[in-house]
Amino acid sequence: MIDPPSTAAARRGRPRSAAVDEAVIEAVLRLIAEGSTLAELTMEGIAREAGVGKATVYRRWPGKEALLLDVLATVDGEIPEEVPGASFRDDLIRAVEWIRRRGLAKRDSAIMRSMITEAQASTELWKRYHETVIATRRTALADLLKRGMADGHIRPELGSDVELLVDFVTGPMLIRTTLHPGADLPDDLPERLADLLLEGMRPRDCPF
Amino acid sequence: MIDPPSTAAARRGRPRSAAVDEAVIEAVLRLIAEGSTLAELTMEGIAREAGVGKATVYRRWPGKEALLLDVLATVDGEIPEEVPGASFRDDLIRAVEWIRRRGLAKRDSAIMRSMITEAQASTELWKRYHETVIATRRTALADLLKRGMADGHIRPELGSDVELLVDFVTGPMLIRTTLHPGADLPDDLPERLADLLLEGMRPRDCPF
DNA sequence: AGTTTTCGATACGGACCCGTCTCGTATCGT
DNA sequence: ACGATACGAGACGGGTCCGTATCGAAAACT
Secondary structure, three states: OOOOOOOOOOOOOOOOOOHHHHHHHHHHHHHHHHOOOOOOOOOOHHHHHHHOOOHHHHHHOOOOOHHHHHHHHHHOOOOOOOOOOOOHHHHHHHHHHHHHHHHHHHHHHHHHHHHHHHHHHOOOHHHHHHHHHHHHHHHHHHHHHHHHEEEEEEEOOHHHHHHHHHHHHHHHHHHHHOOOOOOOOOOHHHHHHHHHHHHOOOOOOOOO | OOOOOOOOOOOOOOOOOOHHHHHHHHHHHHHHOOOOOOOOHHHHHHHHHHHHOOOHHHHHHOHHHHHHHHHHHHOOOOOOOOOOOOHHHHHHHHHHHHHHHHHHHHHHHHHHHHHHHHHHHHHHHHHHHHHHHHHHHHHHHHHHHHHHHHOOOOOOOHHHHHHHHHHHHHOOOOOOHHHHHOOOOOOHHHHHHHHHHHHHHOOOOOOO
C-alpha cells in the first residue's frame, strides 16, 4: 500500500477514503470467489467491480502483485486461536473440522487453489501465503501432535518426522477441499477421519 | 485435431508432417513444465517454442482449448497397469510410490497444479482430466482397497465409505507433491506412509 | 474562502495476443 | 513435370489490458 503523499510535508487536502481501500479488497475477494484466476484479474475489472476509478486503485497500489499481497494480508487473521480442548481426539477433530470449514468457504478454497498454481512460480505472493497461512497452521498442528505424543497417543517412533504426520492429518481433508471442488463434506467427516488418523498413530498397546 | 481436408475428395499435395504435431504438443508440455500457467500459454508462444508457423498450429487445432485437450490425451497413457503384487502392503506402497514419482516429474506435477486451478471454471478440460487421469486412478486404488478389505487387512466398518479411504491413502502424498512443490520426497517415504496408513485401517485384532 | 488533494470517469499510447491471410519455398501425389 | 497442399515467417486489423494523464466535482485542511 502506498502511503499518502509522504508523512512529513502535507496532510492538507481531501484525505483518502478508507471505504475505498475496503471496497477494492472486497472486490478482489469477490472476483476470486466467483471463479477468477489470479491471471484473469485485471486492474480495470477490479476497479469496475469496486465501483471505483482506475486511477484511485493505482494511487494506492503500484500494481496487481502489490494489491494481491494486501488482499492476502486480510485473509491471514482467520486462523483460530489454539486452545487445547477436552482431549487429544477433540483437538484433532477440531483441526480437521477447521480444514473442512475452509473448504466449504468458497472464498478461502478459491484463494487456496489460486495459490497452488502460484506455487509453481514461487512468487513473492506464494511465499507470503505460505508463511502467513500455511506455515502458521502447520506449526500449530505440529504442536498439537507433539502434545499428543507426550501424552502417549502417538507411537514414539513416529516422532522422528512430524512433518509426515502433519501431511498425514491434513492431506485427506485438504485433497477433498482442493482437488475435488464441490465434493460433499458431511458434518461427521472430521470425526470419522480423525478416528482413522488416531488409529494409524496410536501405540498398539495404547489403552485409549 | 482437425482432419486433413475431408477424407473423401483430396489426398493430393504435400501431406501433413507428423513431426509437427509432436513438436507442438511437446512444446506445450515443455512450457507447462517450465512454469507457465495455462492462461499464460499463447498460441504464438507455443508456435515459437515449437519452431513452427502460427498458421500451422491453427491448421490442426481450432484454438487453445482443443490443443490442450489433445495434449492431455498424451498424458493419459502414463497410468501403470494394475498387477496385484506379493502382498497388500506391497500394493499399497506401490500406489503411494506412484504418486511420489508423479510429484518428482516436473511435467506431471505442473500439469496437475494447472488442472486444479482450472477446475474452478469447470471447463471441458477439467472434466477430461478428471475422467481420464484422476477417476481412473481412484477406481484402481478403490479396487485395491476392496481386495485388502476382503483379505482382512481393513476393518469392515470402514468399507462403508471407500472414497474416504482413497482420500486417506492419496491425500498425504498428494499434498506433498502439489502444495509443497520442491519438498523433498525421500525414497522411503511411500513405505513409511503406507505403514502408517495400514495401521490406521487394520482391525485391532489383526495378526498382520 | 481559498487551497489542496481525492474522487469517478474516461481518453490515451503502447504492448501483447488473437485468428486470418499472404508470401516464397518445400514436399508430396499423379 | 505439374498441380496441390503444407511449411516457416510474418503482416494485418481487432481486441484487451496496462499505467498515465486529464477532466469537473467533492471533501477535507488552513
